[in-house]
Amino acid sequence: MASSVFRLAPLPSPPVPLPRVPGPKLAPFTPNARADIEFVEFLGQEKDADSQVWKVKINGAGLFALKAFYFCHSDSLRDGQGGDLTRPLANLQVYVDYFDPFNCECRADGRLKEEKREDLAVKAYGYLLLTPQQETDLARKVTGESSLLPHANAGKLNGYNFWRRHEQHRGLPVRAIVKELVPRKTLNPNQAQGMWADLQTLHSLGIFVGDTHGGNYLGGKLVDFSRSWTMYHPAMVQIHDSTLQGLMLDELQHLLDYYYFLRNSLSRTIVIPQDLEAFCSGHIAKYKNLPRAYKWLKWEKNADAAKAYVEERLFERAAL
Template identity: 75%
Template sequence: MMASSISRFAPLPKFPSRPAVLLPRVPGPKLAPFTPNARADIEFVEFLGRANDVDSQVWKVKINGALFTLKAFYFCHSETLRQNQGGDLTRPLANSQLYIDYFDPFNCECRAYGRLKERQRENLAVKAYGYLLLTPQQETELARKVTGNPSLLSHASAGTLDGDNFWKRYEEHRGQPVRAIVKELVSGKAPNPHDAQRMWADLDNLHSLGIFVRDTHGGNYLGGKLVDFSRSWTMYHPALVHIGENTLQLLMLEELQQLLDYYYELANSLSDEIDVPEDLESYCSGQIAKYKNLPRAYNWLKWDKNAAAVKAHVESELYQEPAL
């Protein structure tokens, strides 16, 4: 049984601290550091991402002689997260840091992968090994590789931090390191029919673990496995509790439709070798109300030995008091 998930609300540790902590520092699932101090010597080998990626830089890297995928995340301003991700909340969060803790793409991935690890279901996605914090030298090196500008300065000591820099850092991020997640390096080839068939079952299982992926287009799969949880909500999550049922149902339909569209794409390219799941088609064709495996139904307190205290902590610390 896992230990209590209560922890002090606090932003990401700043340089030169040596964090031996799990992130994010709010109740619920968390991801451990890849190394004890979350630092590592990294050789950036090859860019693996897409030119239009808005959340991160994805690279093939070498760490201690082994090859991995490294996903290094841009920063997001808390106000942008509040408006774009938390705008449908019926109960606003108590402070700007909480919008970062629950809606920032890095934290969304940490929480989803943390749930997979704690429930021993890492087979449902490409595996994540832990997070790293880049040094100023590493973040500058990576920015120079991408831009081709050898004199580029991109680290936290820059003058005015208004988001108009490589890592999209604002003043609220000053002194905070670039965050990255070390993942399994997998082939970019299209899935075979066997791998493709399991995608719907995997997504259904993710829902049963309280993980609402929300972004299931074909570009987020490699070999039939999900590689991206940067838009995911994992119970306990304010959006899964304090967004209306109709809105959540529409979001669920959108998520399922993305996967269905990917199945159609694969069916066209693989001819008759793949069967599109009939129940998935049914849910996307006017029967979404019949889908019962909803992430918000996950019993997030079941595995916490101090459940009552955690629940009270969430209710007292997360939300603004209603206006009188």
């Protein structure tokens, strides 16, 4: 199906945990995934590629951090992160299911809930869907424009609007994840020392974080899983070992760089993990704590159906 006429599947009503593929999921924050939201303060950075992060009150209570995601065109997901797959996925919807930043974050947060290890990252409570009025109000708050900005019912959707909505996103609401609000305090050395152990544990739970630069940490805990892969994930099993090893090296190197930054700027008492430094200095092949080894089927209510999906329906069939 040509991408010019491709439409993403509508979200189910009433809401269900997302994404709708085998593997971990994140449930809605409220039964209907809607809420009264008061946007209090912008918490992100202007250069954030995937989302807007705000301090909010929800239904008059809070405070929370709300991460509202931009839309991503399926072609960019297929040609970007999905471009290294040795076998193409069955259709564009599947690329969105596994590579869209919102879905990536839902899967990682869902795995931490399954394993009761939400201590490894800033806690996620569930997702919300913004109303057209909420998404327009937020866009106005950011841009300062008073005119009505393009939203779900606009006449032409070509990505050149605040939420980057294309025609394939028509009718779909902006998705957001409600997270614990973590104060922006100076990191103490004890918090810093746990980051490497936490990352190794995340790997053991089948989560490849991908993006571990310092800006994705608060209080020594990860706040961003929008570029993560969580088993089962096709990239874990359909990317060449050398490519996957290179991606793992990049992830570890970003964390090592952050350790050196903290040591130089915060405290000389911060100890650089020797094994992390060794892996980043030519010994990455010895790193054995690989996320793809995680036994993900143990969480599936129908393990046979989940296995059949990833083995028989997930990938494009070879031409006869």
